[in-house]
Amino acid sequence: MASTLTTDAAGPMRTGGLSRLLENRNVLGGLFLLPAAVILLLFLTYPLGLGVWLGFTDTQIGRSGIFIGLENYEYLWSDSVFWLSVFNTVLYTVAASALKFALGLWLALILNERLPFKAFFRAIVLLPWVVPTVLSAIAFWWIYDAQFSILSWSLIKLGIIDTPINFLGDPNLARASVIAANVWRGIPFVAITLLAGLQTIPPSLYEAAMLDGANSWQRLRHVTLPMLTPIIAVVMTFSVLFTFTDFQLIYVLTRGGPVNATHLMATLSFQRAIPGGHLGEGAAIAIAMIPFLLAAILFSYFGLQRRKWQQGGRD
Amino acid sequence: MTKFKLTRRQLVQSSAGIAAAGAVGAGLLGRRRAFAQDLKITPEEGATLRVTRWSPFVEGDEKQWLANTEKFTKETGIQVRIDKESWEDIRPKAAVAANVGSGPDIMWVWFDDPHQYPDKLLDVTELADYLGGKYGGWYDGPKSYATRDGKFIGLPLATIGNAVVYRKSLVKAAGFDEFPKDTAGFLKLVQGLKKNGLGAGFTHGHGVGDGNNYAHWLLWSHGGKMVDEKGNVTINSPETIEAIKYASELYKNFVPGTESWLDVNNNRAFLAKQVSCIANGVSVYYAAKKDPALAEIAADIGSTNFPIGPSGQNAELYQVTSAVIFKYTKYPKAAMRYLQYMFEQPQMDPWIEASSAYCCQTLKAYAANKIWTSDPVFAPYAKASETLRTNGYAGPLGPASAGTMADYVLVDMFAEAVTGQRSPEDAAARAEQRAKRYYQS
Numbered sequence: 001m002a003s004t005l006t007t008d009a010a011g012p013m014r015t016g017g018l019s020r021l022l023e024n025r026n027v028l029g030g031l032f033l034l035p036a037a038v039i040l041l042l043f044l045t046y047p048l049g050l051g052v053w054l055g056f057t058d059t060q061i062g063r064s065g066i067f068i069g070l071e072n073y074e075y076l077w078s079d080s081v082f083w084l085s086v087f088n089t090v091l092y093t094v095a096a097s098a099l100k101f102a103l104g105l106w107l108a109l110i111l112n113e114r115l116p117f118k119a120f121f122r123a124i125v126l127l128p129w130v131v132p133t134v135l136s137a138i139a140f141w142w143i144y145d146a147q148f149s150i151l152s153w154s155l156i157k158l159g160i161i162d163t164p165i166n167f168l169g170d171p172n173l174a175r176a177s178v179i180a181a182n183v184w185r186g187i188p189f190v191a192i193t194l195l196a197g198l199q200t201i202p203p204s205l206y207e208a209a210m211l212d213g214a215n216s217w218q219r220l221r222h223v224t225l226p227m228l229t230p231i232i233a234v235v236m237t238f239s240v241l242f243t244f245t246d247f248q249l250i251y252v253l254t255r256g257g258p259v260n261a262t263h264l265m266a267t268l269s270f271q272r273a274i275p276g277g278h279l280g281e282g283a284a285i286a287i288a289m290i291p292f293l294l295a296a297i298l299f300s301y302f303g304l305q306r307r308k309w310q311q312g313g314r315d
Numbered sequence: 316m317t318k319f320k321l322t323r324r325q326l327v328q329s330s331a332g333i334a335a336a337g338a339v340g341a342g343l344l345g346r347r348r349a350f351a352q353d354l355k356i357t358p359e360e361g362a363t364l365r366v367t368r369w370s371p372f373v374e375g376d377e378k379q380w381l382a383n384t385e386k387f388t389k390e391t392g393i394q395v396r397i398d399k400e401s402w403e404d405i406r407p408k409a410a411v412a413a414n415v416g417s418g419p420d421i422m423w424v425w426f427d428d429p430h431q432y433p434d435k436l437l438d439v440t441e442l443a444d445y446l447g448g449k450y451g452g453w454y455d456g457p458k459s460y461a462t463r464d465g466k467f468i469g470l471p472l473a474t475i476g477n478a479v480v481y482r483k484s485l486v487k488a489a490g491f492d493e494f495p496k497d498t499a500g501f502l503k504l505v506q507g508l509k510k511n512g513l514g515a516g517f518t519h520g521h522g523v524g525d526g527n528n529y530a531h532w533l534l535w536s537h538g539g540k541m542v543d544e545k546g547n548v549t550i551n552s553p554e555t556i557e558a559i560k561y562a563s564e565l566y567k568n569f570v571p572g573t574e575s576w577l578d579v580n581n582n583r584a585f586l587a588k589q590v591s592c593i594a595n596g597v598s599v600y601y602a603a604k605k606d607p608a609l610a611e612i613a614a615d616i617g618s619t620n621f622p623i624g625p626s627g628q629n630a631e632l633y634q635v636t637s638a639v640i641f642k643y644t645k646y647p648k649a650a651m652r653y654l655q656y657m658f659e660q661p662q663m664d665p666w667i668e669a670s671s672a673y674c675c676q677t678l679k680a681y682a683a684n685k686i687w688t689s690d691p692v693f694a695p696y697a698k699a700s701e702t703l704r705t706n707g708y709a710g711p712l713g714p715a716s717a718g719t720m721a722d723y724v725l726v727d728m729f730a731e732a733v734t735g736q737r738s739p740e741d742a743a744a745r746a747e748q749r750a751k752r753y754y755q756s
Contacts, residue, residue, distance in 0.1 A: 060714050061410040061431050075752065080745075146572020146580065147589040168575035169520075171736075255521035257723075258574040259730045274407040275721035277431050277714050278753075 054283035061277040072284035081260050082285065085268040090292070091175065092264060093244045096182045100239055101232075103183065104190025109220075111191065112198045122195070129188035137252035140181040144168050144253065168254050171261035178262050181249055186242065190235055197231030198224065237300040244293060265289050354445040354655060362649035363394045367408065367419040369636070370399045372598040372673060379669035383662040384653075391656075393649050402578075403523055406721075412641060420644040421653065423636050426706055427717040429461055429469045436468040437640040442651050443467035446658050451679035456703035458677075459712060461637040469639035470654055473667075473674035476699030477528045477633055480585065480599055481592040483617040485513060494617065498536060498624040502564055508591045509568035515592035516570040519730040521723050522578040524634050529594055530725045531632035533558045535704060536624025541719065542710035546754050550728070551747035557625070559732045559739035566733035574730050586612060594621065596634075597672045600692050620695045620702075630704040635677075675699040710754070718753040 021027050055072055059065030076082040111122055128136060143150055144167035152164035167177045201224065209219050225232075247266040250256060256263035256271060263271075265285055273282020366384075371377035377399075384395050398419065400408055405425055412418030413432040429436055443461075447453050457471030479494070486494060489507030505515045518525035534540070537558035543549050566573070570590045572580075581593040586602060586609055593599070603613035623629055640650040656662060658678070667676055668686045672693035676682060677700050687697040707716025719725070728746035731737040737745065 061414065063432075063714070079752075081749070145583075146575055147570065147584045147587065163571060166572050166575070169572040169734075174575065254575060255577060257521045257730070258519075259727050259734065259736060271722060272718075274410065275403070276718040276753075277410070277721065278718055 051283045052287055054280055055287040056284075057280045059279040059283075061274075061279060065280050068280070072281050073288070075281070076284060076288065081263065082268065082288075084260055085263045085265050085285075086288075088175065088262060089244060089264045089266075089289075092179055092182070092246070093240055093296075096179045096186065096243045097236065097240050099179070099183045100186040100190050100243075101236060104187050104235075105194055107187060107191040108194035108198055109224075111195050122192070125191055126188045128185050129192075133185065133248040134252060136185055137181065137249045140177075140184075140249075141253055144177050144181075169258050171258060174254060174258055174262050178250055178253055181253065182243060182246060185249070186239060189242075190239055193235045194228065194231060197228050197235075201227045233300045237297055240296045240300070241293060244289065244296065354442065356442070356648055356652040356655060358391060358393055358649035358652045359646045362646035363396070364421060364646060364649055364653055365396045365398065365419040366421045366423075366653075367398045367400055367405075368423040369402050369405050369425075372596065373601050373671050375669035375671055376666070376673060379666045380657075383657055383666060386662070387653060387656050391649075391652065393646075393653070395653065409639075416641075416643040418641065420646060420650045421638055421640050423472060423638055424469070425634060425636055426460060426720070427712045427714075429637055429639055430463055430713045431717055433463045433468050435642050437642050437644070437647055437650070438466050438468065439470060439640060439651060439654070440467045442655055443470055446470070446655070446678060450658075450660070450681065454677055454679060454700035454703075456633075456705055457635050457637070457700050459705050460635045461639075463712075469637035470658065471677035471700075472636050472638045473670075473677060474699040474703055475524070475596050475634040475636070475673060476675050476696030477524070477594055477596055477631060478618045478620055478695035479592065479594050480616060480618050481515075482513075482612070482615045484615050485511065485591040486617065494619045495622055497622050498561060501622040502561070505565050505568045505592070513588070513591040514568050514570045515565075516573045516576070516581055516584060516590040517565070517594055518576040518578070518581055519566070519574040519726070519733060520576040520580070521726065522576060522580070524578050525576070525581055525595060526578075526723070526726045527720060528632050528634075530729050531704075531706075532594075532621045532630075533562045533729060534725060535628070535630040535708065536621065536626055537561065538624075538626035540709050541707055541716075541725065541750055542754060544709050546710040546715065548747055548750045548754050550725075550750055551743045554626075555728075555743045555746075556739045559729060559742060561624075562729050563733045563739070574734050588612070597693065597696050601671050601673070616692055618692045618695050629702055630708075631699075631702065632706060633675075633699050633703040635700075635703065672696045715753040719750050722749065722753070724749045724753075 022031075054065075056067055056069060057065035058068045058071070107125065111118070111125065115121060142148060146164060146166060146169060149164055149167060151167075152161070155161045156164070166173060168174045205223050205227070206219055209223050214222065245266055246264060247270065250262055250264055250267045251270070254262045256267050260268075265288065269282045269285035269289075271282075272285065273279050276282070368380070381397065384397060387393065388395055402425075405423065406428060408418070409422050409424045409428055410431065412422065413435040416435075443453070444467075453471060454474075457474055461467055461469040461471045481494065485508060486504065488511055489504055491500075491504050491507070495501045495504050508515050517529045519529070520526055534555060537554050539550065539552055539555035539558050541548065541550050570584065581590065581595055582599045582602065584590040585593050585595070585599055597618075600613065600616050600618065603609040603616060620629060621631060638654055640647060640654070644650050657666070660680075663676075663678070663681060664684055667674060667681055667684045670686075672686055672690070673696075675696060675698075676684065682697070682701075687693055705712055705716075706720050707713075710716065724746050727749075728742045731745065732739050732742035
C-alpha cells in the first residue's frame with residue numbers, strides 16, 4: 001500500500017503541496033468521506049453520546065442535572081413498569097417480526113409466480129408501507145374502537161358474538177391488536193425486498209432441481225431459502241430494528257395502556273422524559289434499548305449472513 | 316343574581332387586600348394606585364410576535380381570539396403569528412422551547428408547565444397585579460399554576476371545565492328525577508342506567524384530560540390525596556382504598572372498554588348513543604348542538620358537577636391553561652402589551668362568550684359574562700376556576716406533581732384495581748411506590 005502511494009505521488013509531474021496532497025489516495029479518500037462523517041458525527045454520534053450522558057444524570061426539563069452514576073438504572077431495575085415494557089417490547093418484536101417474515105415471504109413467493117395483473121398487485125401490496133404510520137394507526141384505532149369497531153360490529157351482525165370485543169381494553173387482546181397492526185404495516189417491506197431477492201435467483205437452479213426430481217417444497221427448502229438467506233438477513237435486521245423502536249403505532253392506539261400493558265420501551269421513554277419531564281430517566285430507558293438492538297444485529301449478521309456454504313465451502 | 320353579589324364581594328375583598336398590601340410600603344402603594352388606573356406598556360419598535368396555542372375544540376374560541384389579535388395588530392402595528400399545536404404536543408414543545416431558548420414568544424401551556432422551567436419565563440407580576448386589581452382578582456386555583464415564590468411567571472388564561480354529561484331521558488327512566496348529589500346516589504344511578512340497557516362510561520385509559528379528571532375526582536371525593544402539604548407521599552391510605560372500592564363498583568356498570576378510552580372516546584360514544592352518561596368538557600354538547608343530525612341528543616343533554624363524596628367537598632382537577640412569555644423573546648414589552656390587550660374587557664368578554672362555556676374565566680369579574688346563564692347546560696362549567704383543586708394536592712406544584720400526572724400514576728392505580736389486575740390495597744401500594752420516585756428525586 002505504502003509503496004503504491006509513493007509511486008502515485010511521485011509519478012505525475014506536478015508541483016505544489018496541495019495538488020500533491022490531493023493525489024494522495026488516503027487524503028482524497030478522507031476528503032470524500034468527510035461530508036458523510038460530519039453528518040454522522042453531528043446528527044448521530046453527538047445525539048447518541050448526549051443520550052448516554054443524560055442517562056447518567058438527573059436532568060429534568062428546565063433544570064440541568066448532575067452526574068448521578070447508575071442511579072437511573074438502579075431505579076429502573078426495581079421498576080416493574082420498566083420491566084413490563086421490556087417484556088412487551090421483546091414480545092412485540094419477536095411476534096411481529098416472525099409473523100412479518102412468514103407472511104412476507106409467502107406474499108413474495110406468490111407475487112413471484114406468473115400472476116395476471118402482476119404489476120398492479122405488486123403496487124398495491126406496497127400501500128400499507130406507503131401510508132404514513134400515524135394515518136394507518138388512526139384507521140386501526142377505529143377498527144379496534146371499544147364501541148365502533150367494524151370487526152365487533154360485523155361479528156355481532158353475524159350473530160357470532162353479543163358484545164363488542166374489548167380489543168384495546170384487555171391486556172392480552174391489546175398486545176395482540178397492536179402486533180397485528182404492526183404486522184399489517186410491515187409486511188410490504190419484507191415482501192417487496194424478498195421479491196427482489198427471489199428474482200435474482202437464476203432459473204437454471206430450479207430447472208436443475210426439477211430434473212433431479214425435487215418437488216416444490218424441496219425446491220423452496222434447498223434452492224430458494226439458501227439463495228435468499230443474505231437478503232433475509234438484511235431485511236430481518238431492518239425489520240427487527242424498526243419494530244423494536246416502534247413508537248407511533250402504540251402512541252396513537254393505546255398510549256401504552258391499558259394499565260401499561262402495551263407500553264414499549266420507546267413509548268415509556270418518551271412518557272417519562274418529555275411529558276413527565278425526567279429527561280435523565282427517559283434517556284436511561286432509551287439507552288437500555290441499545291443492548292437489545294446490538295444483540296439483534298449481531299444475531300442476524302453472524303447467524304444468518306456468513307455461511308461458508310454460500311461461498312462453496314462447508315458449514 | 317347570586318353570582319353578581321359574589322363577584323362584587325370578591326371585588327371588595329381583593330381591593331381591601333390590595334390596600335393592605337399597599338400599606339406595607341409607601342412606594343408600593345404608589346405603584347398599586349397606578350395599576351388601578353392604567354398600565355402603559357410601550358412595545359419595542361418593529362416588534363413581531365409568535366404565539367403558540369393549543370388547537371381549539373370549540374370553533375368560536377379560535378375565531379374570536381384571531382379577531383382580537385387582528386384588532387391588536389391594527390391598533391399597534393405589531394404583527395402576530397398564531398400557530399396551533401395539538402393538546403398533547405404543547406408540553407414537549409414548550410419544554411424544548413424553554414430549554415433551547417428559541418421558539419414562540421408566547422405560549423399557552425398546561426397545568427404545572429410553568430413550574431417546570433420557572434427561570435426561563437418572564438416575570439409578569441406587574442401585569443398580573445394590574446389585571447387582578449382591575450378585574451376583581453385572580454381565582455386561587457388558576458393563580459397557583461402560574462405563580463411561583465409569589466411571582467407571576469405566566470397569566471392564567473382559562474380553566475377548561477369538566478362536568479358529568481348525561482341523557483336526561485335515560486336518567487329519568489332509571490328512576491331519578493334529579494341527578495343525584497352524593498356518591499351513594501350516583502352509584503345507584505349508574506347501576507340503574509346499566510339495568511335499563513345503556514350504561515355509563517368514565518375514562519380509565521391514558522386520556523390526558525378525561526382520565527385524570529375522573530381519577531382525581533374519585534380520589535378527592537373520598538378524602539384521599541397524593542401527598543401532604545410537605546410533599547410526603549400519602550396515597551396509600553384507607554381513604555384511597557375506599558375510593559378504589561367505590562370506583563370498582565361503578566366500573567361494573569360501565570359500557571365495555573373504558574380502560575382503553577383516550578380523550579375522544581367518550582364524546583364519540585356518547586354522541587353515537589353508545590353510552591348514557593360521561594364526564595367531559597362542554598365540547599361534547601357543542602358538537603351535538605352544531606350538528607342538525609344530533610339535535611335530538613342535544614335537546615336531551617343534561618349536565619351537572621360530579622357528586623359529593625364522603626370528603627364532603629366538591630373538588631375537581633380540571634385543565635388549566637396559562638399564557639407564558641419566554642425570557643428569550645426579543646420583544647418582552649410587546650408580548651406583555653399583547654397579553655394585556657387580550658385580557659382587557661373589550662377582548663376577553665367576547666372571547667369567553669365565543670368559547671361557548673369551554674373556557675372558564677380566571678379573573679373574577681368575568682364571572683358575570685352572559686354565556687354562563689345563556690344555557691342551563693353551561694352552568695356546571697361556570698365555576699371551574701373557583702372550585703378547582705391543583706394537581707398534586709395538597710403538595711407543592713412542580714416537576715414532581717407534573718411527572719406523577721404525566722406517568723398516569725393515579726389513572727393506572729384505579730384502572731389496575733377496577734379491571735381486577737390488582738387488589739385495591741396492592742394498587743394503592745404500587746401507586747405509592749411510583750409517586751415516591753417523583754417526590755423524592
